[in-house]
Amino acid sequence: MNPVSLQLFDVLLLLSIVGLAWASLASPDDRRSVILFMALGLLLALAWGRLLAPDVALAEAAIGAGLSGALLLAALREQPRREAPGATEAVAKRGSSPLQAMTQWVVTLLCAGLAGILGWVLMHIFAGPPLDRLTQAVSANLGVSGVSNPVTAVLLNFRGYDTLLELAVLLTAVLGILALGPGRAGYQPAGPIFDALARSLAPLLILVSAYLLWVGAHAPGGAFQAGATLAAAGVVLRLAGRQRIGLPPEGALRLVMAAGVGLFLAVGLSLLLLGRPFLGYPPAWAGALILVIESAAMLSIAATLVLAFIGGRLPAHGIPAAEPATRRREAITTAAAPERGGEEQSGC
C-alpha cells in the first residue's frame, strides 16, 4: 500500500474510532452505549493491527470488545429499562443549576488541558531520539528467553513480575465477585438454531484457545488471548441456557482459579531455592516452564472471566433459572438495610 492511501486509511479509522467513542459516551440510552462500545472495540482491534501489535489486537477483540461487552450487557439485563431515560434527566437536571453547569465547564476544560499537555509532551518525545533501549535489550536476550515471540518473552520471562501481579489482580477481582453471593439469573434454554450453533461453537472455541496458547511461543497469541477465547465458550454455553457450562465442581473450580498465580509463585520460589533469582528461569528450561505457567494461567483466566460473566457463585447443582437474582437482591437489601435505615433517619 502506498503511503498516501495508508494515511487516508489511518485518518478514516481514527475518525470512526473517535466518532464511536463519542457516540458511546454521549448516547442517551445505556444499552446503545454498550453496543457502540463493543463496536469501538472491534475498530480498535483493527487499529492495533495497523500499529503492528497483533497480540494486542487479538486480546482487544476477545476481551475488550467481546467479554467486556458481554459483562456490560449481562449487568444491563438486571437494570429495569426505565432507568435509562432517568439518567438523561439527571444529567439535564444537573446542567440546569448554574453551579452544576459551571462544574461541567471546569471539568471539560481540565480534561481538555490534560489532553493538550499530554499531547505536547508526546510531541516532544517523538521529536527526540528514538526510545529503543528496551527494544534492543529484548532482542539481545530473546535467544535465552525460551520463546521467540518478543511479547510473550516480555510477559512471561523478562517482566514476569507484572504478569504474576496481573493474575493476582484477576484473582482478587473474582474473589470480590464471589463474596457478593450467588450469580445472576441463568438464561432460558436456547431454540434449536442457537442450540446447534452453541453446540458447534463451544468445541471450536476450545480448539482455538489451545492453538492460541501453543502458538504464543513464536507468533501472536498466548495465555490471555487463549483464556479469553476459552471463556467465550463458557459465555456461549451460558447464553444457550446450559446449566453447567463446563466449569468443574466448587472445590476443583477454586483450585483452577488459583492455579495461575499458584503455579507462577511455585516456579518462582523453587527457582529461589535452586539459587537462581525469583522467576529467573534457566535458559534450557525456560520454554517448558513458560508453557506450563501459561497453561495454568489460561485455565485461571478462563474460569475467572466466566465467573465474572455469571456475576457470582455458581450453586453446586447448577443455576436454577431466575432464582439467584431475587435471592441476591434480598441479600443486598438486608445487608444494606441497617446502614440505609440509619442514614435515612438521620437525614429526616
Add this chain to the structure above:
Amino acid sequence: MLTAQVLYALTGCLIMALGLRTALLHASLLRRVVAINVMGTGVFMILLAIAYRGPGLAPDPVPHALVLTGIVVAVSATALALALAPERGTRR
C-alpha cells in the same frame, strides 16, 4: 510532518480526555464504567503509538506487553464494578 505515530498518539490523548470527562460527569454508574474503559483505550493507543516504529520495522514489545496486562486489569476492574452495583446502575 504528521506521521502515523503522531496521529495515533494525539487521537489517544483525545479519547482519554473524552472518557475522563464522562467518567467524572455522567450520572449513570454503568456509563461511568464504559467511560473508564474508553479512557483506558485512549491510554493503550498512546502506548502502542509510542511502540510503533514505522512500516516494516519491528515495534517495541515492552509497551505491547504493558497494554496486554492493562486490558486484563481493565476487564477485572469492570467485572468487579459491575458486580458491586448490579441494580443501582443510575442511582447515586
